[in-house]
Amino acid sequence: MATYIIKAKKILTVSKKGTINHGAMVVQNGRIINISTWEKINQKYQQVPVIDCGENIICPSLVDCHTHLLEFAPPSQFPITKKTHLLAGKAILLDALYSGITALGEQVCGNPICDLRVSDLKQAVQDVPMDITFAANCLSIGFQRIIHFSAVTGSAPIPRENLVNKEIIKALAVENEYAGENFFINATPANFLKSEVPNAGELIYSQQELADVVAIFHAYDKQIGAYATGEQGIQMALEAGFDVIHHAHGITDNQIEKAAGLNTQVVTTPLGSTYLEPNSLEEILKLVNAQIPVSISTDAYLPPYEKNAVALSNDRKTLMGPEALMAIANPYMTAMLENGYGENDALALITRNPAKVLGKEDQFGSLEVGKDANFLVAEGIPGIDIINPSKIKSVYFQGGKVVSRL
Structure with a gap:
């Protein structure tokens, strides 16, 4: 259907319209052209086909703005070879889609197992119905001897001085599409055991080097993000002018x-991925109270931080991926509700805010006229009422249904 109406018990727009009870949305050629109460929509569009979602809710589809699904995840999930690496990556993207995620922020860091560049990955996923x-x-x-890679130098480690090589930085800026974890201010433990990464958390750059890196990215009119943890690392990121931490x-x-x-x-990662404990509920609330756009992401695939493993019913041996986004966001979203925020404000943590990080808040992340019709039909509000992807009945991407459990 080029044009259709979809209606439900309520629609969470994650916009100034808030929640519309007995709401309806008009979709035409993949975009939203009207959204209001069913009564008003029905009066205006009487000849347009209607999809009735009954007692389910409609909300924006989810956005995970920090993932490693194409470069590092495939060999951790499948017994692949170089020939089947990208095929496995596309299978992982389907898992994300089944979990209600239609937009990703994918990190490309340089991988010793596969020599894949941003252009290779973009080409490989052109037929996947995701943004x-x-x-x-x-x-x-942070191994005993810290090793370094980059997205533009391939699968071989590079010397530390190449991290601040201006030609390499310029090449990164040209390839970069959004402010991801472009520069690791601290060495990462990645998915390795603590005993294997004794230098996790060590500072990699000087303050002047970081300022120079930011200046180059900004000269190319590109936003820049940092992997930053600990008081000193975060302070260095702030003083250097990184757009996203x-x-x-x-x-x-x-x-x-x-x-x-x-x-x-700020993009938070409750599963872990640094040498420190993830942000507490209190810290997230302070960020929200300060009106900082906070996003929750999986950084998938990761083993959950020790304290979170029990809550997530995980033995910490199993790496968790996109299917965990709603579950890891749940405590933070619930805390927002308990502290006076509305359901749309809470849902913004995994929809509108990460879309803003990607620089695509005018395209998706909320349900508004003119935006892509990327939305979910679900038994309840993702991350609040539901945390299991099986409770998501349908996923729509640019107006077309791409997942159906009805």
Whole structure:
């Protein structure tokens, strides 16, 4: 159907319209052309076909703005070879789609197992019904001898001095599509055991080097993000002018205030992925109270942080992926409700805010006239009422149904 109406018990728009009880949305050629109460829509569009979702709800589809699904996840999930690497990556993308996610922020860091560049990955996923935005990064892993990679130098480790090579930085800026974890201010533990990564958390750059990196990206009119943890690492990111801080584990009250003043966005990762404990409920609320756009992402695939493993019914041996987004967001979204925020504000953590990180908030992340018709039909509000993807009945991408459990 080129044009149709879809109606439900309520629609969460995650926009100024808030929640529309007994709402309806008109979709034409993949975009939303009207959204209001069923009564008003029915009066205006009497000849348009109607999809009635009954007692289910409609809301924006989910956005996971920090993932590693195409480069690092395939060999951790499947017994693949180089020939089948990208095929496995596309299978993982389907899992994300089944989980209600229609937009991803995918990190490309340079991988010793496969020599894939941003252009290779973009070409491979052209036929996947998802919006994928790529970040071109440098990566530092905190082994006994810290090793470094970059998205533009391939599968071989590079010397530390190449991380600040201006030609490499310019190449990263050209390839980069959004402010991902472009530069690792701290060395990462990745998915390795603590004993294997004793230098996780070590600072990689000087303050001047970070300022130079940011200046190059901004000269190309590109936003830039940082992997930053611990008070010192986060402070360096703020002072250097990074647009987005990923993880931000260990952020202080003063740094939250500074980030708010600088309009810095924060992407939190409850599954872990740094040498520090993930952000607490109290820290997330402080970020939200400071009116900082906060996003929750999976950083998938990861083993959950020790304290979260029990809550997620995971033994920490199993890596968790896109299917976990609603579950890891649930405590934070629930805390927002308990502290006076509305359901649309809470849902923004996994819809509108991450769309803003991707630089695509005018395209999706909320249900508004003119935006892509990317939405879910579900038994309840994702991350609040439901955490199991099986409770998502349908997933729509640009107006077309791509997942159906009805």
